Amino acid sequence: EDKVVQSPLSLVVHEGDTVTLNCSYEVTNFRSLLWYKQEKKAPTFLFMLTSSGIEKKSGRLSSILDKKELFSILNITATQTGDSAVYLCAVGRDGGSQGNLIFGKGTKLSVKP
């Protein structure tokens, strides 16, 4: 059975800290790995990774995929209170549909001032 596991499930840090969120997966027909940020409403897209070892970066956030070891990390440097959210990892599967995503349970990040 396909699964995506995120760790830790929750994390409390102080502003300015650097955090690393983990996502491991066991999925047949892997196509892509995606990171989303969810605050109060809809998950918002952060990154999509398809190739090993290529870092994707957006401001203070970065992510990398290891397809051999089947995991990805999401790094946030110099955290701010606005980074407080649930971070979701999802894996897209082949089989003809981009709509076929399996999600982890999320990591709840709380950034204290």
Added chain:
Amino acid sequence: NAGVTQTPKFQVLKTGQSMTLQCAQDMNHEYMSWYRQDPGMGLRLIHYSVGAGITDQGEVPNGYNVSRSTTEDFPLRLLSAAPSQTSVYFCATGGRGNQPQHFGDGTRLSIL
């Protein structure tokens, strides 16, 4: 969330009632999906569609029906609501090729 519109935002139903959650998109995306999100469970795929006239089941399809008569709309029907279907429902869409999905703001559904 621009481009993906879900209605209603909130709904309370009684056990056994039926209803339809609406999802509409104006981005001409081929792919549309429905997820439910429960505390501690993450998002789980209910049904998805790769284009008008084509639908398929996800992880938790029981108790739900979908249809895709147009590219823009992908309604989710609860045939006979049960308390276990109390959840937040998200619709998502994605373009052709390996593109990320984008989510609507969700419908919070409570079944008494």
